[in-house]
Amino acid sequence: MFDLDRWREIFQAISKNKLRTALSGFTIAFAILLFTLLFGVGNGLKHTFEKQFAGDSQNSIYINSGRTTKPYKGLQSGRGIQFRNDDSKFINEKFPDKIQYFSPNIQRSMQVIYKGEQNRYTVRAVYPDYQPLESAVVEEGRFLTYLDVERRSKVVAIGRLVEKDLFGNLSAIGKNLNIEGISYKVVGVFSDPGGDNDERFIYTPFSTFQGMYKPNDELDYIGMTFNPDLNVDQAIAFSNLLTKMLKEKHNVDPRDQGAIRVRNYAEGTKNVQSFMMVLNVIILFIGIGTLIAGIIGISNIMVYIVKERTKELGIRKALGATPKSIVGMIMMESIFVTALAGYSGLMIGVFTLKALGKSLEKYFILNPSVETYVVVGATIVLVIAGTIAGYIPAKRAASIKPIVALNDE
Amino acid sequence: MIKIEKLHKSYPIGKDSLHVLKGIDLHIKEGEFVAIMGSSGSGKSTLLNIVGLLDTHDEGIYKLNGQVIENLDETKAATLRNKFLGFIFQSFNLITYKTAVENVALPLYYQGMGRKDRQKVAMKYLEKVGLKERANHLPNELSGGEKQRVAVARALATQPKVVLADEPTGALDSKTSHSVMELLKDINREGMTVFVITHEEDIAEQTDRIVRLKDGVIISDEKVNKTVTA
Ligand SMILES: Nc1ncnc2c1ncn2[C@@H]1O[C@H](COP(=O)(O)OP(=O)(O)O)[C@@H](O)[C@H]1O
Ligand SMILES: [Mg+2]
Numbered sequence: 187m188f189d190l191d192r193w194r195e196i197f198q199a200i201s202k203n204k205l206r207t208a209l210s211g212f213t214i215a216f217a218i219l220l221f222t223l224l225f226g227v228g229n230g231l232k233h234t235f236e237k238q239f240a241g242d243s244q245n246s247i248y249i250n251s252g253r254t255t256k257p258y259k260g261l262q263s264g265r266g267i268q269f270r271n272d273d274s275k276f277i278n279e280k281f282p283d284k285i286q287y288f289s290p291n292i293q294r295s296m297q298v299i300y301k302g303e304q305n306r307y308t309v310r311a312v313y314p315d316y317q318p319l320e321s322a323v324v325e326e327g328r329f330l331t332y333l334d335v336e337r338r339s340k341v342v343a344i345g346r347l348v349e350k351d352l353f354g355n356l357s358a359i360g361k362n363l364n365i366e367g368i369s370y371k372v373v374g375v376f377s378d379p380g381g382d383n384d385e386r387f388i389y390t391p392f393s394t395f396q397g398m399y400k401p402n403d404e405l406d407y408i409g410m411t412f413n414p415d416l417n418v419d420q421a422i423a424f425s426n427l428l429t430k431m432l433k434e435k436h437n438v439d440p441r442d443q444g445a446i447r448v449r450n451y452a453e454g455t456k457n458v459q460s461f462m463m464v465l466n467v468i469i470l471f472i473g474i475g476t477l478i479a480g481i482i483g484i485s486n487i488m489v490y491i492v493k494e495r496t497k498e499l500g501i502r503k504a505l506g507a508t509p510k511s512i513v514g515m516i517m518m519e520s521i522f523v524t525a526l527a528g529y530s531g532l533m534i535g536v537f538t539l540k541a542l543g544k545s546l547e548k549y550f551i552l553n554p555s556v557e558t559y560v561v562v563g564a565t566i567v568l569v570i571a572g573t574i575a576g577y578i579p580a581k582r583a584a585s586i587k588p589i590v591a592l593n594d595e
Numbered sequence: 596m597i598k599i600e601k602l603h604k605s606y607p608i609g610k611d612s613l614h615v616l617k618g619i620d621l622h623i624k625e626g627e628f629v630a631i632m633g634s635s636g637s638g639k640s641t642l643l644n645i646v647g648l649l650d651t652h653d654e655g656i657y658k659l660n661g662q663v664i665e666n667l668d669e670t671k672a673a674t675l676r677n678k679f680l681g682f683i684f685q686s687f688n689l690i691t692y693k694t695a696v697e698n699v700a701l702p703l704y705y706q707g708m709g710r711k712d713r714q715k716v717a718m719k720y721l722e723k724v725g726l727k728e729r730a731n732h733l734p735n736e737l738s739g740g741e742k743q744r745v746a747v748a749r750a751l752a753t754q755p756k757v758v759l760a761d762e763p764t765g766a767l768d769s770k771t772s773h774s775v776m777e778l779l780k781d782i783n784r785e786g787m788t789v790f791v792i793t794h795e796e797d798i799a800e801q802t803d804r805i806v807r808l809k810d811g812v813i814i815s816d817e818k819v820n821k822t823v824t825a
Contacts, residue, residue, distance in 0.1 A: 191710055202692035501688050504649060505749070506677020506705035508670045585669065589649040592688065 196519045206494065207523055210487045214524045214568055215531035217480025221473055221564050222535025222556055228469035230546060230554030232462060245286065245416075246319060246451045247425050249408040249432070258439035267436050267445045271403040277410075280431060284424050286413050289313035290405040292395045298388065299364040300352040307348060309365060309388045311395030312409075319409050320378060320387075327359045327374035334373075334391040341394075343374040345385035363388075412452070418459065421452035473564070480568050485575035488520060492579035499583050500591025509584035513577070520576035521569060528565035535561070596757060596788050597623040597646060602655035604641055615641045617811040618655070623790065625756070628783040630799040631792045633808035639792045640761055642808070646790065647680055647759045648672045660756060677705050681750030683760035687742040689734040689749075696721060696730040699749045706753055720748035724778060740771030747778050751787075758782060760791040764798055776801050 200207050251267040274290050292311040297304060310316070317329045329343050342363060349358040349372075358372040370390060378384035396402065412421045429448045430440060438445040492499075499512055539554045546554060583591070604616040615638045623629055631639050644650040645657065648664065657664045660679055667675075681702075682688075689698045699717035708716070721730050724744040734742055743763060750758050760779065764772035776798060783789045783803075791802065799805050800819055807815040 191704065194710070195704070198692070198697075497688075498690055501690055502701070502705070503669075503673060504647075504676060504682050504688070505702040506673050506753075508673040508705075510670065511705070587650055588672075589644045592649065592684075 192515070192518070196515060196522060199515070199519055200523060206487075206491050210484060210491065210520070210572070211523050211527035211530075213483040213487055214480060214527040214572060215534070217476055217483065217568060218528045218531030218561070218565055219535045219538075221476045221480075222532060222561050223538060224472050224476060225469060225556045225560060226535070226539040226554040227546070227551055228465065228472070229556060230551030232465055233552040233554075234550045235458060235462065235465075244451055244455055245411045245414055245421065247410050247412060247428075248449045249410075249428075250447045250449075251407070252444045252447065254438055254442055255444040256439040256442045258442065259437050261437055265445075267438065269405050269408065271405065273432070273435070274405070274408065276435065277408070277428065277432075281424065281428065284413050284416065286411040287315040287319050288408070288410040289316040289319060290392055290408050291316070292392065292400050292406045294395070294399055296366050298348075298352070300358075300361065303352045305348075305351055307386055307388050309342075309390060309395075311390050311392045311399075313392055316389060316409060317376070319411055320380065320384060322376040322378045322384070325375045325377050326357065327372070329374050329376065330389055330391055335393050337391075338393045339391055340368065340370045341373045341390065342370045343376055343389045344372055345387050346375055346377045347382060347385040348388060349375050351386075412450075418452050418456050422450060422456065425450040425452070473560075477564060477567055477571075481571040481575070484524065484568065484572040488572065488576040489579045491520075492516060492576075492583045496583060496586075496591050496594040500588050500594065503588035503591060512584040513580045516580035516583070517573060517576050520572050520580075524569045524572035525565075528568050532561050532565055596625040596627075596660060597621070597790070598656070598658040599646075600656045602642075602645070602657060603653050604638075604645060604650075605653055615811050616645075616652070619811075619813060621806065621813065621816075623788060625788055626783070626786050628780070628789045628803040629791070630802040630805045631790070631808055632794060632796075632799050632805055634794070637808045638811045639808055643759055643761050643790065643792055646757075647682060648676050649682075673705075677702060677753060679756045681753065681755035681758040683743070683746050683750050683758065683763045685762040685765040687734070687739075687746050687766075689742055689745060691734055694731045694733055695726060695737065695745045695748075698734070698745055699752050702749060702753045716752055717748070720752050721745070723751070724748045738771075739767050740774065743767060743771070743775050744778065747775065747782075751782060755787065757788040757790060760789070762792050762794070764793065764795070772798065 249269070251269050254261070254263050254265045254267065257263045269290070271290070274288070278285065278288060289312045294309050295306055296309045298307050298309075312330070313335060314330045314332055317324075322329070324343075325346060327343070330341070333339075334341055342365075344358060344363075352358070352363070353361070358375055361372050362369045363372060365388075378387075392405075396405065400406070412424055416424060425448050429446060432446050432448075433440055433442065436446065495516075499507075502512065536556065539556070543554060599619055599621040602616055602619040603614070605612040605614045619642060631642065633639050641650070645652045646659075648659070648667065651667075659675065662675075690701065693701070696714065696717045699720055700713040703713040703716055718727065718730060721727050724747050726741060726744055726748070729737060729741060734745070737745065743766075747763075750760075758779070763779070764775055767775065779789050779791065780801065789802075791798075793799050802819060804816070804818050806813055
């Protein structure tokens with residue numbers, strides 16, 4: 187293998203027969219280039235989807251109540267279900283290790299006034315845990331604290347756009363807002379990656395609203411995040427169990443879809459994952475297709491090359507070349523050319539992806555790239571295919587009688 | 596050196612077979628210079644190819660240098676060719692992308708000789724055929740006569756026991772034919788066995804012995820009388 191003389195023979199054959207070297211090299215390089223580009227673009231699509239869904243808090247669960255749609259245990263349908271503080275307690279006691287953040291919520295659309303400016307905003311009375319749930323980012327001041335909740339303080343944290351609407355370019359911190367006749371002090375301003383809507387919320391302590399806008403232990407809905415250590419299936423199993431237990435607690439038919447509604451973001455994640463899997467399968471098929479095309483190409487070319495060299499092989503045989511040395515020569519040439527071409531195709535592909543990367547973002551292709559092991563694997567597959575493809579005709583050429591090879595025209 | 600008894604060879608042609616050599620008996624001693632003559636299709640090349648281990652015979656006995664040639668595998672045949680035989684073909688059969696000196700050195704490569712030695716030996720034989728100045732030319736830059744002289748140098752490079760030439764002058768004009776024949780005579784004088792096919796009487800007469808073939812059988816086999824013209 188490392189016989190220098192042998193390599194010299196091969197290099198000469200390669201460099202003096204440019205057409206056939208170019209032919210086989212081009213096939214391999216092109217196949218690998220195509221493979222790399224397709225894989226890269228496919229990965230780019232995947233990245234786009236991953237990013238799209240990563241914006242939201244992926245592990246959120248929201249629990250809403252409504253009216254029953256089925257009679258159950260002697261109770262009529264159409265009965266309203268009301269969540270209370272003991273539901274919060276119940277959930278936290280049953281699933282202490284499944285829950286990461288938790289907050290009950292009372293939500294009203296209210297008229298908000300600051301000096302001459304006024305507007306309608308959604309005001310949410312929540313626990314401090316609501317901040318990570320919404321993935322809100324404090325820009326100025328602070329968010330709500332448990333002390334606020336304890337003291338039923340009349341404080342608010344407002345969205346960036348609320349500040350802009352009501353205060354213009356001035357800071358809202360420390361100012362008092364009039365919300366339907368009651369004065370609240372602004373303690374913080376936040377931004378939210380969720381977009382404009384999410385930046386027009388106003389948050390106030392849960393306890394401040396309860397009793398004032400809602401009877402003493404009632405609440406509107408519950409928001410929480412599940413423990414991020416749970417995988418998608420575990421998270422879905424958790425919310426299913428939670429739903430079942432809440433329905434039991436409120437005497438709701440297990441099949442009733444209206445009375446208690448639990449929305450688990452993990453379901454969406456699961457859909458995204460299924461979609462990704464389909465995308466992956468498509469990419470895989472395209473990749474395998476490209477490789478097969480490459481393999482067929484290189485096989486044909488090897489047959490052509492060996493055929494074209496038949497007379498030369500006959501001469502070599504007449505001069506004393508053994509079948510083994512003939513096969514070895516063709517194979518080594520084939521491996522060398524395919525490996526080199528495969529590597530160039532890979533490099534061109536990787537650099538093309540790098541160069542095109544940014545400009546493809548408008549086609550929903552984000553950071554198109556390929557894992558090294560994938561392209562290297564593909565290159566190796568093609569080199570092996572080229573080797574096998576070269577072996578069969580080489581073996582045949584080596585085994586025909588020298589005189590037959592010599593008389594080949 | 597070459598001993599052939601009752602040799603037969605047929606080529607399959609579709610369902611039939613073409614009986615080309617029909618019982619050849621031939622004995623060539625070391626150092627002989629033999630010409631085979633006969634009309635086209637009489638089986639001359641077939642015989643030479645069998646002698647040169649480029650093809651196999653069907654029946655009869657063939658001994659080369661005392662060794663019975665039978666059921667020889669290609670690896671052994673290749674080794675024997677490399678060691679004992681040198682070939683000169685009518686169509687030269689040089690490798691087109693190799694220079695003259697590289698062509699001459701090729702059989703030495705298959706002998707396992709080192710690169711520097713190969714180069715030296717090849718140059719020596721090119722010099723012998725008068726082509727030292729053309730050593731680095733490709734075959735398509737050489738005339739027919741020069742190509743054939745390169746082929747002669749290549750046949751000689753391994754110092755074979757037998758040189759087999761199938762119509763070596765068939766593609767050459769009379770002047771260059773003459774120079775190639777002079778080379779073969781030189782080789783023979785140095786002790787090599789030379790076995791040459793020709794259909795030209797004046798070429799055959801420069802050898803020591805003429806074997807005439809007709810329809811696959813030997814019809815005459817006689818020494819050349821150097822003083823008498825046939
Ligand atoms: N490989 C082959 N297959 C079939 N027929 C062949 C083959 N080689 C030679 N022949 C036939 O065998 C006969 C003898 O051929 P050859 O030995 O080349 O004759 P020569 O060299 O005397 O002209 C011819 O009729 C030729 O057509
Ligand atoms: Mg002939």
